[in-house]
Amino acid sequence: MTNLRFSISAAIGAGLLASVAVAPPVAAAEKFPTKPIRVIVPTGPGGSTDVTSRLVASVIHTYLGQPMIIQLKGGAAGTIGMAATMAAKADGYTLVFGTGNHTSIVPHVRKVTYDSLNDFIPVFKVNNDPYLIISKSDKFKNMKDLIAAMKANPGKISFGSNGLYGNGHSMILKIELDAGVKFKHVPFKGGGPAIRAMLGGHIDTAGGLFASAGTLGRYKRGEVNILGIAAAERSKLVPKVATFREQGVNFVYQLWRGFMAKKGTPQDRIDIIVAALHKTMKDKTFLRLMKAVGSPPNPLDGAEFKNMILAEHKQFGEIFKQVGVKKK
Amino acid sequence: MEIVDQILQGMSLYFTMKAVLMVAIGVAAGILVGAIPGISGVMATAILVPFSFFMPPTEGIPFLLGLHKGALFGDSIPAILINTPGQPAAAATALDGYPLAQQGKAKSAIQMALVSSTIGDTFSDIVLILAALPLALLALKFGPAEFFALMVMGLTIIGGITGSSAAKGILSALIGLMIGLIGFDAVTGAERYTFGIPSLQGGIGTIPLMIGLFAISEVLMQAEKKNSILSVRPKTAHLKGGKNLELKELRFSARTILRSSILGTIIGAIPGTGAAIATFIGYGAAKRASKKPEEFGKGSLEGVAASEAANSAVAGADLIPTLTLGIPGSATAAILMGAFLAQGLRPGPDLFESSGSTMYAIFALLLIGNPIMMVIGWILTPVFARVVTIRQALLVPGVLILCLMGVYVFQGSLGDIKLALIVGVFGYFLRKVDIPLAPLVIAFIITPIAERSMKQALILSDGDFSVFITRPISAGFLLLAVAILVFGFRRNPTRSQNDHDS
Amino acid sequence: MKFRTTEIATGVSFLIFSLVYVFYITPNFVTNPLNDASMQTMAWTLRPEALPSLNIGVFVVFSLVMTYQAIRSRNETLLDLNIRSFGKVIFVVIWSFIYTFLLPIFGFLLISPVFMAVLILAFGLRNWMFVLGVSILMPVFLDTVFFQTFQIILPEGALWK
Numbered sequence: 001m002t003n004l005r006f007s008i009s010a011a012i013g014a015g016l017l018a019s020v021a022v023a024p025p026v027a028a029a030e031k032f033p034t035k036p037i038r039v040i041v042p043t044g045p046g047g048s049t050d051v052t053s054r055l056v057a058s059v060i061h062t063y064l065g066q067p068m069i070i071q072l073k074g075g076a077a078g079t080i081g082m083a084a085t086m087a088a089k090a091d092g093y094t095l096v097f098g099t100g101n102h103t104s105i106v107p108h109v110r111k112v113t114y115d116s117l118n119d120f121i122p123v124f125k126v127n128n129d130p131y132l133i134i135s136k137s138d139k140f141k142n143m144k145d146l147i148a149a150m151k152a153n154p155g156k157i158s159f160g161s162n163g164l165y166g167n168g169h170s171m172i173l174k175i176e177l178d179a180g181v182k183f184k185h186v187p188f189k190g191g192g193p194a195i196r197a198m199l200g201g202h203i204d205t206a207g208g209l210f211a212s213a214g215t216l217g218r219y220k221r222g223e224v225n226i227l228g229i230a231a232a233e234r235s236k237l238v239p240k241v242a243t244f245r246e247q248g249v250n251f252v253y254q255l256w257r258g259f260m261a262k263k264g265t266p267q268d269r270i271d272i273i274v275a276a277l278h279k280t281m282k283d284k285t286f287l288r289l290m291k292a293v294g295s296p297p298n299p300l301d302g303a304e305f306k307n308m309i310l311a312e313h314k315q316f317g318e319i320f321k322q323v324g325v326k327k328k
Numbered sequence: 329m330e331i332v333d334q335i336l337q338g339m340s341l342y343f344t345m346k347a348v349l350m351v352a353i354g355v356a357a358g359i360l361v362g363a364i365p366g367i368s369g370v371m372a373t374a375i376l377v378p379f380s381f382f383m384p385p386t387e388g389i390p391f392l393l394g395l396h397k398g399a400l401f402g403d404s405i406p407a408i409l410i411n412t413p414g415q416p417a418a419a420a421t422a423l424d425g426y427p428l429a430q431q432g433k434a435k436s437a438i439q440m441a442l443v444s445s446t447i448g449d450t451f452s453d454i455v456l457i458l459a460a461l462p463l464a465l466l467a468l469k470f471g472p473a474e475f476f477a478l479m480v481m482g483l484t485i486i487g488g489i490t491g492s493s494a495a496k497g498i499l500s501a502l503i504g505l506m507i508g509l510i511g512f513d514a515v516t517g518a519e520r521y522t523f524g525i526p527s528l529q530g531g532i533g534t535i536p537l538m539i540g541l542f543a544i545s546e547v548l549m550q551a552e553k554k555n556s557i558l559s560v561r562p563k564t565a566h567l568k569g570g571k572n573l574e575l576k577e578l579r580f581s582a583r584t585i586l587r588s589s590i591l592g593t594i595i596g597a598i599p600g601t602g603a604a605i606a607t608f609i610g611y612g613a614a615k616r617a618s619k620k621p622e623e624f625g626k627g628s629l630e631g632v633a634a635s636e637a638a639n640s641a642v643a644g645a646d647l648i649p650t651l652t653l654g655i656p657g658s659a660t661a662a663i664l665m666g667a668f669l670a671q672g673l674r675p676g677p678d679l680f681e682s683s684g685s686t687m688y689a690i691f692a693l694l695l696i697g698n699p700i701m702m703v704i705g706w707i708l709t710p711v712f713a714r715v716v717t718i719r720q721a722l723l724v725p726g727v728l729i730l731c732l733m734g735v736y737v738f739q740g741s742l743g744d745i746k747l748a749l750i751v752g753v754f755g756y757f758l759r760k761v762d763i764p765l766a767p768l769v770i771a772f773i774i775t776p777i778a779e780r781s782m783k784q785a786l787i788l789s790d791g792d793f794s795v796f797i798t799r800p801i802s803a804g805f806l807l808l809a810v811a812i813l814v815f816g817f818r819r820n821p822t823r824s825q826n827d828h829d830s
Numbered sequence: 831m832k833f834r835t836t837e838i839a840t841g842v843s844f845l846i847f848s849l850v851y852v853f854y855i856t857p858n859f860v861t862n863p864l865n866d867a868s869m870q871t872m873a874w875t876l877r878p879e880a881l882p883s884l885n886i887g888v889f890v891v892f893s894l895v896m897t898y899q900a901i902r903s904r905n906e907t908l909l910d911l912n913i914r915s916f917g918k919v920i921f922v923v924i925w926s927f928i929y930t931f932l933l934p935i936f937g938f939l940l941i942s943p944v945f946m947a948v949l950i951l952a953f954g955l956r957n958w959m960f961v962l963g964v965s966i967l968m969p970v971f972l973d974t975v976f977f978q979t980f981q982i983i984l985p986e987g988a989l990w991k
Contacts, residue, residue, distance in 0.1 A: 040740075044659075045371050045374040045659065045663075047662075050374060051374070051377070051663070051666055054374070054375075054377070054378045055378060055381070057378070058378040058379075058381065058382070071740050072371075072739065072740060073739060073740040073741070074530070074739055075526070075527055075529065075530045075739055075741075076526045076527065076529040076530060077529075079526055079529075080526055080527055080739075080741075083526070084740070158787075158788060163514060164512075164514060164515070164516075164517040165517065184787065184788070185787075186472075186784050186787050186788060187514050187515055187784075188514070188784070189514050189780065192599075192655070192656065192662070193599075193600055195655070196468070196599055196600065196655050197471055197472070199468055199653070199655065200468035200469055200470065200471055201468075201469075201471075202471030202472065202788065203788075213654060213655050213656070214654030214655075214674070214675065214676050217654065217674055217676050218654075218676070221676075285381075285382070289381050364975065367976075493896070493899065495892050495895040495896045495899060496896060498888075498892050499844070499889065499892050499893065499896060502885055502888060502889045502892065503889075505881075505885050506882070506885060506886075506889075509881065509882055509885070513878045515876065516876065516877065516878045518878035520878055520882070521855065521882075547922065548919050548922060548923070551915075551918045551919045551921075551922045551953070552915040552916070552918065552919055553915070554915070555953055555954025556954065558953040558954055558955075559953060559954035559955040559956075719955065719960075720953065721950055721953035721954055721955040722950060722955065722960060722964050724949070724953065725945075725946045725949035725950050725953070725964075725968075726946070726964065726968050728922075728926065728949070729942055729945065729946060729968060729969065729972065730968075730972065732926070732929075732930075733938075733972055733976065733984060736984070736985065737976060737984075742930060742933060742934060742985065745930050745933075746927065746930050749923065749926050749927060749930070752923075753923055756919070757840075760836065761836055761837055761840045762833075762837075763840075775881075779881055782875075783875075783876050786875060786876060787876070
């Protein structure tokens with residue numbers, strides 16, 4: 001028995017020795033932040049959210065004084081990552097980098113342990129892309145075409161979405177409501193496979209962003225048509241594409257990506273982060289990279305950001321209520 | 329002679345010594361990263377990609393390409409040495425690689441993996457260069473019905489690797505199916521078997537499942553052994569990992585390597601299939617065609633060759649739809665595409681018009697990466713092979729902690745560690761009763777895709793089942809599946825009769 | 831115990847599991863409350879319980895086959911297991927679970943050396959240099975690779991927060 005006891009105490013001694021090597025420094029009364037900031041990304045690796053967060057992180061340390069460390073916590077449509085942010089201290093050292101999907105759509109269709117509107121402080125929006133509905137160019141020219149075809153063949157025109165009650169599906173629910181038509185909804189696992197199926201001619205329409213599988217490039221080449229853009233006004237990138245509103249569907253959805261903090265985080269710390277982020281948005285390297293991946297920065301912070309989220313949340317709430325969707 | 333001009337121009341710009349050096353660094357980094365179980369290729373690529381942004385285009389892209397290649401070889405190393413596939417694609421490698429390591433032949437196993445990986449990758453790179461666009465367009469014709477048929481064919485190979493008892497193999501696959509059902513049903517939105525646990529909504533993660541099933545069950549099996557064996561150098565230690573691969577062994581497997589390369593390239597070119605499926609199909613096909621099928625699963629170098637050639641062929645094939653159509657074939661390809669975009673290249677049909685010269689240089693770099701990988705891999709192999717000389721008493725705890733942490737970083741979840749442990753215990757019991765693990769993994773990976781594709785196809789056809797037979801590609805794969813089953817079973821009765829009489 | 835006994839036991843437990851599966855676990859489905867209307871009109875093949883039901887049916891069949899084969903088998907090999915070795919297996923499992931529970935409290939770098947040292951000793955290695963060396967070096971190595979190089983966060987201890 002003594003052997004075992006001795007070995008255990010020796011092991012603990014070893015552990016203590018090792019931990020001393022990385023014990024956090026005694027906190028000096030320095031300016032925030034004094035240690036790295038953890039950013040939880042509630043998606044899987046490789047998606048646009050993950051990549052965007054890493055781009056920000058790769059530049060911001062020069063402005064913030066401390067690095068941002070990305071921690072992927074995907075699963076359950078982002079609810080796990082959001083919940084993890086809630087479980088951390090509201091001291092400004094834990095942020096979540098999420099999207100409009102997490103704040104404004106998911107809480108309507110899944111049971112969540114948090115209030116995405118009130119438990120989180122919107123800190124900074126990095127960028128946003130308007131949602132689009134697309135089809136191959138030989139199928140439909142614009143949404144009027146599409147709606148006419150759907151009225152002639154109810155339930156036969158297919159739409160490939162990135163998942164049940166995800167961005168795309170929610171979008172066509174609104175189209176169905178406002179135009180009085182019915183899609184044949186084919187859910188896919190993610191937007192990429194849906195667009196692939198569309199390009200292969202298996203699906204009539206799909207949803208996505210400019211950067212989804214090179215949609216913007218395809219549009220310019222004439223391979224696909226963007227039937228409508230879910231923005232408040234026409235985009236300079238595609239001036240010929242009419243907005244949803246112009247075509248009779250009152251739907252605006254800019255898929256934004258941004259930082260949020262847990263409620264209770266001190267405002268002065270948030271201000272420091274916001275200031276550093278603003279500088280990052282103007283950083284030359286950052287701009288070059290963001291432009292290259294197809295999504296220029298479009299910063300927004302403070303009350304405006306919060307109001308944007310509130311409006312978005314309300315829009316989707318109404319859509320789901322009218323369709324008869326109840327939370328799990 | 330415009331093409332020659334373009335090639336020369338591209339080469340001078342891109343094909344510099346520095347670029348080649350970056351390929352080499354990328355390959356080395358990829359091998360080392362791939363060798364750590366749990367850091368999957370996707371994650372490693374995602375993390376390292378931002379580094380590449382700060383390098384000029386001439387360095388960033390070669391680095392990433394090398395990384396991609398190296399990782400696909402690298403993840404065979406833990407599969408062989410400690411029965412821990414770094415990625416699902418390496419699961420088939422572990423089936424034969426680990427027994428080989430236990431027999432003291434780790435070095436030749438790793439070398440076989442290296443050579444097969446290199447050949448497979450070279451093959452698919454050449455196909456990429458020569459036939460990318462037509463192949464990609466063909467791949468686009470794969471709709472939900474075709475995917476379903478392909479998955480069904482993939483499932484039939486389970487029949488070939490059931491080991492001594494077909495019933496046990498099938499049970500293993502059915503268990504894999506059950507586990508694969510856990511999670512959110514993409515088509516109906518129903519939650520299945522999640523028991524209210526939110527982290528299960530996405531299903532059981534592939535990494536915790538595989539690490540638990542293979543690595544942790546192995547840890548437990550080692551724990552059974554007498555301490556007198558565990559605390560001293562293994563009996564095979566004096567071999568220092570074994571002898572080098574012999575040319576005749578390579579020649580014996582040459583046909584298999586070629587077959588797996590072809591299969592891997594074709595399947596890899598279809599976006600959304602993934603290396604795992606290519607590997608299993610390659611392995612299954614090799615076993616069927618082999619002159620020594622009974623050795624598969626017990627330490628057959630041919631088995632290692634079959635699986636590694638296939639999954640590395642996917643590396644090059646992955647890029648086919650990515651570069652020609654701008655449609656990434658897998659998560660890693662998606663990240664690579666992002667990197668390409670960041671460097672100013674626009675993958676898609678006009679890639680060659682806008683950046684033709686650059687593309688040729690990139691092709692050249694891809695090809696050069698293969699011999700580089702061979703050299704670097706050959707040098708690193710003895711280092712890795714030494715692992716088998718470590719006492720189990722030290723190796724097992726080390727492996728355990730490595731795997732548990734590997735599981736943790738997958739999703740940042742402690743619950744995953746507990747899950748992997750539970751799966752590990754389950755895997756331990758399965759192995760005790762001689763129920764094979766491979767069919768479980770295969771079914772686990774394939775059935776969700778199969779079910780989803782079937783339902784998608786049925787939605788599209790408004791419930792008409794004939795769609796699977798009337799569409800030519802789909803019908804073709806289904807026919808193949810039937811043929812495999814029929815001819816496969818004709819072999820089995822004679823074998824199981826022998827088992828019964830003994 | 832004999833090999834075929836374990837096989838039979840396994841077959842039987844699979845059958846019992848199947849019963850539980852069919853009558854208890856499967857009703858654990860959360861049917862889609864989002865849009866119950868669409869569920870009623872769905873074809874059986876599209877329903878979420880279609881594949882599981884099919885699966886468990888085939889599972890029962892093959893569990894029976896396996897059990898039957900085990901009963902008829904004349905395989906008399908003994909299972910290579912005794913109390914001491916099985917005890918070690920159980921110890922490793924329990925100790926690993928304890929490790930998982932202690933991780934969020936003490937943090938990776940503090941508790942991992944303890945974890946490893948106990949295991950190495952349990953496997954019979956008494957050489958202090960090896961025990962301490964590997965117990966400290968392995969977690970440090972992992973920390974270097976995961977955290978310093980890849981910036982992947984390993985479990986942090988609540989003590990430090």
